[in-house]
Amino acid sequence: MKIKKALTLTVVANMTSNYSEGLGNIASVQKIFKNRKVYTIRSRESLKNAIMVQSGMYDDLQTEVDGATQKMANENLNASNCRALEGGYMSTKGTTYIRKSSFYLTDAISCESFVNETRFHNNLYLANNAAKSKNINLQEKAGEAGLMPYQYEYDKSFKIYSITIDLEMIGKDENFKQEEGYKEADNKEKADRINSILDAVENLSLTVKGNLDNSEPIFIVGGLSDKKTHYFENVVKVEEDKLIISEDLKDKIEKGYHVGLLEGKALKNENEIKAELNPISITKFFDNVRNEVKTYFNV
Template identity: 65%
Template sequence: MKNKALTLTVIANMTSNYGESLGNISSVQKVFRGGKEYATRSRESLKNAICVQSGFYDDLQTSIDGAMQKLVNEDVNAATCRALEGGYMSTKDVTYIRNSSFYLTDAVATEPFINDARFHNNLYLATNYAMAHGLNVQNNAKDCGLMPYQYEYDKSSKIYSLTIDLEKIGKDENFGAEADNAEKCERVIALIDAVENLSLVVKGNLDNAEPIFVVGGLSPRKTHIFENAVSVSGKRLIIEPIKEKLAQGYSCALMRNGELSNEDEIVRELNPVSMTEFFENLRGQVKEYFSE
């Protein structure tokens, strides 16, 4: 069958993003599975980070029609504007909807969440203000703007999947527009590059979220092929489901950093390549796909 998509499932050590706050307390987003709580980075947060780092949002334009939305018209559409590749709904004058050409899952932790609370305050800034205005931080805390706050913290191994619809990249049926193959190829490679070198900023902290294990490749099926195959028990990667699917023509890569406890077994059973080699091969396959 002809390849129609590119699919990747990644294990990466990354922080969670934050959901609702109660007063000065921020909590990480979580899901419940099997009676346990797991920290997550939502697919929306992950998608935004990848769009920013891939450069897709470099040409983003916005407009207001009741709510803020991406600017869309005959001249600015998914074929001419990379910022619209992730999908849009424009309700200005005429309603246009175009779904994303690439899809992500939530990044869910491999181990149950254990609450790690961080406590902070803005004491230095409050003290600076107090000195400038003849106040005492202890006696005039409110007037000095002294504000203690706390937030849950989580950085852990998480699994997520990305699938790119290669037949939809660069096309916008709302306007009968389509980018050329060179532009389509560059867009897919930009997404791959972002995954390979993913970096996140969380509460002002820089977070290296590059893969420590990745599996996938070009696929005839437009779905997350390895979403149900990649799982970690304790710190051990479950081998058999991945091994079965690798036989269908996919490949994998491993960063040997001790994060997974059965690295020797992974090397012996799955024959992973280095991260650099995996992504270089993937870029080569994408270039070949769009040169046909």
């Protein structure tokens, strides 16, 4: 019997991209180039930060400045008793300590190549209010009133990303030892940390340019695995708003993994997905995986 070592999920979600460098008053979304086309992304760093914040894993975060701003980590505050350090850290204050993250994300990459949709805005109301308070003519002294037009690229589309959690590393900090070995959280804390991350993925919400973005899973596949890798990364594909149901995808699922689907016709071949993959609801999917995590840690 193969021993479970990881929890791996691959998600299809309708989400916005995050922004990269701006040029003057023009903001552009992050992009990558592959297959001779340009695709928008939400970077793994942006995703990880959102998940850490929304899961509550950053609630006990402490930072310090030692040349660079970094997470505080020491003998008394480490990954065994501080959830914020579960995502990895490097502390250079005094002795340098490095602990890798116990979970990994891929970039969330758009399923379709980028088509530029530019949005144009201005702060006319605020500038007009300032002009009134200064008793000046807005058209004649727009600069003095602070009138500023701006524009940005906008993208909200189906994106696919994967997350894999190392079950053997969660809650452990090998930088610091105690009598029984390395400092380590108890099993209940380990399960709670993983399930907090799952809660965040299930209800992921992003704030982009002042707008609330529901980034919950439309389709999800995965579960506990004996392989520490993004097991479904190469077989979950969406083209023209249809999930590609390949033999490889079905073969991988049959090795003991779960499939979840959010019904609502977001994916055009919803009926085919139901017939071929026999998915459960997104809510049941996460309930099942959370229960598997609790069983794994005997809590």
